[in-house]
């Protein structure tokens with residue numbers, strides 16, 4: 001079959017499992033255990049489906065305006081997309097067109113190398129230090145761009161703000177993408193630096209801290225020029241990325257600061273409780289500033305714990321990658337779910 005030699009062959013990203021079984025304790029994809037802001041449910045009930053005849057607003061203005069208001073930036077500094085995966089993919093396509101390699105850590109969000117392969121962008125994965133921290137010096141080498149998830153996934157480790165700024169400042173000729181998917185759970189954002197550095201793109205999402213993974217809403221902040229370039233690529237690819245409900249419901253969700261802070265604080269409190277319990281069972285982990293904990297146990301292989309949890313209808317995430325194969329990434333659920341997890345682990349570890 002000669003056409004096969006002209007196929008763009010790629011190894012796709014593997015998303016976490018979305019099981020159909022009910023009553024499972026699902027701690028594998030860092031979803032929020034709480035529902036979205038109450039206004040979302042209300043508005044959804046009153047939506048007029050006959051509006052769906054029409055195309056949605058290609059400029060996504062209700063959502064862009066709501067995000068700009070909340071973060072106190074100009075709407076010209078905001079880009080929105082179908083989850084931050086879409087935003088990141090657009091950013092890779094827009095900004096990484098050099099022959100020099102794009103740099104990102106060896107252990108990080110496993111979609112970065114997939115996009116690099118898809119778009120045929122040269123890249124180099126830089127090993128994290130033994131404790132999973134980033135050595136900023138490693139990013140002072142020639143490159144065609146930089147991507148840093150901060151706090152990092154799946155490690156949960158935060159790179160301090162000054163170090164993030166140093167990487168941005170030392171690379172004025174490259175776009176630096178800071179993926180802040182988990183920033184709301186205790187990290188320190190660099191959004192305010194978009195006025196200071198024209199090479200900075202900050203990417204965030206509604207999927208974790210705003211409880212709307214199913215709606216697919218992501219967004220980015222950058223200087224006006226950066227956003228304009230991304231927007232040009234978007235309009236060369238698909239004018240109508242965001243659907244009507246996502247635009248309206250996203251705008252309502254971002255406007256409810258009180259609900260957001262309340263649920264975020266609950267997740268953070270549960271995480272801190274879980275850290276104590278896991279430590280008591282002998283688990284080892286770097287301090288997490290996210291809605292998950294990346295932990296291993298000195299006496300039990302990661303695979304075994306994973307399988308035993310699964311038998312008890314508790315799903316966490318694990319990767320068959322040498323450096324991290326003993327680790328489990330455990331998303332933070334409700335207090336009740338975490339208590340069940342800890343009870344199961346206790347049994348498995350034999351503590």
Ligand SMILES: *Cc1c(COP(=O)(O)O)cnc(C)c1O
Pocket residue numbers: 082083084085086109149153179181204205206207213216217218
């Ligand atoms: C979850 C996640 C994303 C993607 O989230 P979307 O649901 O596409 O918004 C991006 N980056 C990191 C590091 C993530 O963990």
